[in-house]
Amino acid sequence: MPVVSFSVAGRDNCVVVGGTAYVYATVKGRGFVMNAQCPHRGGPLHLADVTADGSQLVCPWHERKTATARLRGRIPSVRTGKRVTAVIPDQPVSRGYAAAAVCGGATSREHRPLSPSITTPVTES
Amino acid sequence: MSRVPQHVPFELGGAALRDAIIQYATNPIYLDADDWQNHDNPYRRQLRPQILPHLDFDRVPGRENILDYPSLAAQRLLTTIYEADLVFFPKSGLKGKEEDFRAFYSPSNRALGEKIRPALERYAFGFLDDEVETSGKWTKASLDSYLDSLEMNGGDEQSPAERAILGSADPRRAARMWLVQFTADFLSEASPMLRNVLGYYGPTQSEWFKVIIDEYGYGVHDTKHSTLFERTLTSVGLRTDVHRYWQYYLNSSLLLNNYFHYLGKNHEHFFRYVGALFYTESSLVDFCRRADRLLREVFGDSVDTEYFTEHIHIDQHHGRMAREKILDPLIEAHGEGIIPDIVRGIEEYRVLLDVSDGDFSAQISWMDDQPELKKLHGPVYEAIREGRVEAPVAHLVEPFNELSNTHCHEGDELCHIVSGTMRFESGLDSSLILEAGEGVVIKRNRLHGADILSDECVYEIHSVGDYRSCLL
Ligand code: FES
Ligand SMILES: [Fe+2]
Numbered sequence A: 001m002p003v004v005s006f007s008v009a010g011r012d013n014c015v016v017v018g019g020t021a022y023v024y025a026t027v028k029g030r031g032f033v034m035n036a037q038c039p040h041r042g043g044p045l046h047l048a049d050v051t052a053d054g055s056q057l058v059c060p061w062h063e064r065k066t067a068t069a070r071l072r073g074r075i076p077s078v079r080t081g082k083r084v085t086a087v088i089p090d091q092p093v094s095r096g097y098a099a100a101a102v103c104g105g106a107t108s109r110e111h112r113p114l115s116p117s118i119t120t121p122v123t124e125s
Numbered sequence B: 001m002s003r004v005p006q007h008v009p010f011e012l013g014g015a016a017l018r019d020a021i022i023q024y025a026t027n028p029i030y031l032d033a034d035d036w037q038n039h040d041n042p043y044r045r046q047l048r049p050q051i052l053p054h055l056d057f058d059r060v061p062g063r064e065n066i067l068d069y070p071s072l073a074a075q076r077l078l079t080t081i082y083e084a085d086l087v088f089f090p091k092s093g094l095k096g097k098e099e100d101f102r103a104f105y106s107p108s109n110r111a112l113g114e115k116i117r118p119a120l121e122r123y124a125f126g127f128l129d130d131e132v133e134t135s136g137k138w139t140k141a142s143l144d145s146y147l148d149s150l151e152m153n154g155g156d157e158q159s160p161a162e163r164a165i166l167g168s169a170d171p172r173r174a175a176r177m178w179l180v181q182f183t184a185d186f187l188s189e190a191s192p193m194l195r196n197v198l199g200y201y202g203p204t205q206s207e208w209f210k211v212i213i214d215e216y217g218y219g220v221h222d223t224k225h226s227t228l229f230e231r232t233l234t235s236v237g238l239r240t241d242v243h244r245y246w247q248y249y250l251n252s253s254l255l256l257n258n259y260f261h262y263l264g265k266n267h268e269h270f271f272r273y274v275g276a277l278f279y280t281e282s283s284l285v286d287f288c289r290r291a292d293r294l295l296r297e298v299f300g301d302s303v304d305t306e307y308f309t310e311h312i313h314i315d316q317h318h319g320r321m322a323r324e325k326i327l328d329p330l331i332e333a334h335g336e337g338i339i340p341d342i343v344r345g346i347e348e349y350r351v352l353l354d355v356s357d358g359d360f361s362a363q364i365s366w367m368d369d370q371p372e373l374k375k376l377h378g379p380v381y382e383a384i385r386e387g388r389v390e391a392p393v394a395h396l397v398e399p400f401n402e403l404s405n406t407h408c409h410e411g412d413e414l415c416h417i418v419s420g421t422m423r424f425e426s427g428l429d430s431s432l433i434l435e436a437g438e439g440v441v442i443k444r445n446r447l448h449g450a451d452i453l454s455d456e457c458v459y460e461i462h463s464v465g466d467y468r469s470c471l472l
Helices: A068-072 B014-025 B069-085 B098-105 B107-125 B127-131 B140-149 B160-166 B171-186 B203-215 B225-235 B251-265 B267-302 B306-334 B336-368 B370-385
Strands: A003-007 A014-017 A020-027 A030-035 A056-058 A065-067 A077-080 A083-087 A107-110 B132-135 B393-399 B403-407 B412-419 B422-427 B430-434 B439-442 B448-452 B456-465
Touching: A003 A014, A003 B140, A020 A068, A030 A068, A030 A077, A030 A083, A030 B132, A056 A068, A065 A068, A077 B336, A083 B140, B014 B069, B014 B107, B069 B107, B069 B251, B098 B107, B107 B251, B127 B132, B127 B336, B132 B336, B140 B306, B140 B336, B160 B171, B160 B267, B160 B336, B171 B225, B171 B251, B171 B267, B171 B336, B203 B306, B225 B267, B225 B306, B251 B267, B251 B336, B267 B306, B267 B336, B306 B336, B336 B370, B336 B422, B370 B412, B370 B430, B370 B439, B370 B456, B412 B422, B430 B439
Parallel strands: none
Antiparallel strands: A003 A083, A014 A020, A014 A107, A020 A030, A056 A065, A077 A083, A077 B132, B393 B456, B403 B448, B412 B439, B412 B456, B422 B430, B422 B448
């Protein structure tokens, strides 16, 4: 399983492994690594809103809701300071929308804006 | 059934906590010393109780403030509390020190320490809760991938602390300061680990014990790792009595050592300890290889490095043992639910190494820069005198041999001598003599102390915050 480290915010806050993009999100003060694509039609889940109780992410495209607990429970990761290390599952379970087919496990980094509701609050001294 | 009174969990905070800390630290064995070093007395530790009424241990600092004075005070307190579980005798025997011995191991001292320990631990290690956070569903397979991906301390690449020694203006002094940082840990080596030997928990217990058998030199005192380390110290002119160099321990050195006591003392953190143990045992091989090389480069052939070369041999097994015989069977027995704590222990230990590297390197620069910082007194004092900078000032008058035991500050300060003579201490074998009209810039978080060499010394401390703002 590929192990990737990337930044929780700013430049290179998104890692693309085998065609699937992952970002670090924070809901109700607790962070996790999630697939940045909506399971519906691949919409930008990194721009999702969060329901008032924090239990669901709402995709900006067709407002489909994804349970936060489900996202939280998927990708094993550990954040240390402003970097997170994640172990990416070999077979990205694509229910519904299938990520673009890729050959090999090429990894790249890029920036994806996050909606304010899933952005990690920056702790300043 | 008779009515059971409601259970109230123990908690201590606010004024009650402060009072309890003061009650603990005012034990006569913890008062200020009138010398920079302790003399073969493992019970004496300077806790500076006179400052404690001004400190707030309720507000847990974040990583950016972890080297401030309250944290140093907390680490000194915790080391002292943890070590009441360890047996220490003066090298020259107990005679004449019986009272200190009893004061250190007395039920009163132990009970007072235990009472404040949870709050101090929260203060000292609370920043790790923010710093390291696990999430997602960790499985045995994902843990294996993660462990395989870890770079164990960069192989041959020097750590910032090692670079600081080799790049220092006085590499021998820097290397001695470095070795002194380890004495709190290495002389009582594996004591925190032994906390996890007690009890009854299956085959892992015996595997854990085997690691300790190696550390303890198979019961042959000459091969006990602490004996090897004593030889290293002696070979470079350092003494080996416990906590002789107490006042020279950096905040982060105590933090690193206390971390293992913290995990070992509180068995709810057992699996974090397993993670941290795995990482230490796996990374120590490279560390010791580099340490051996570094000490030879600095001291030449006269330095005894067997402590480090022995670890190169034995820890190759320990890394594998920790993974195959401790980590894997524990997951087998207790399920994948323990994995996040194991991962957390690994990452926390790496954070602490990082903090420690930064702290030590900064201290070496601080020691090297003393002549420069003495010269900087001129322009900085000028800025204050001309009113270009306004800073709170404290006026002090101290008698001969008034020793300000080592400490640090939250911001930069300027020390200005009005009359008399001061010895300003900035590290082991690192000091300045300051006469009337002279002074020194004291940098934020840097360990220092002072001694008065004249009958009386009148001086001022200007809390300038950032000294560079005085140079504009
Ligand atoms: S793509 Fe997200 S709701 Fe349709
Ligand atoms: Fe000071």
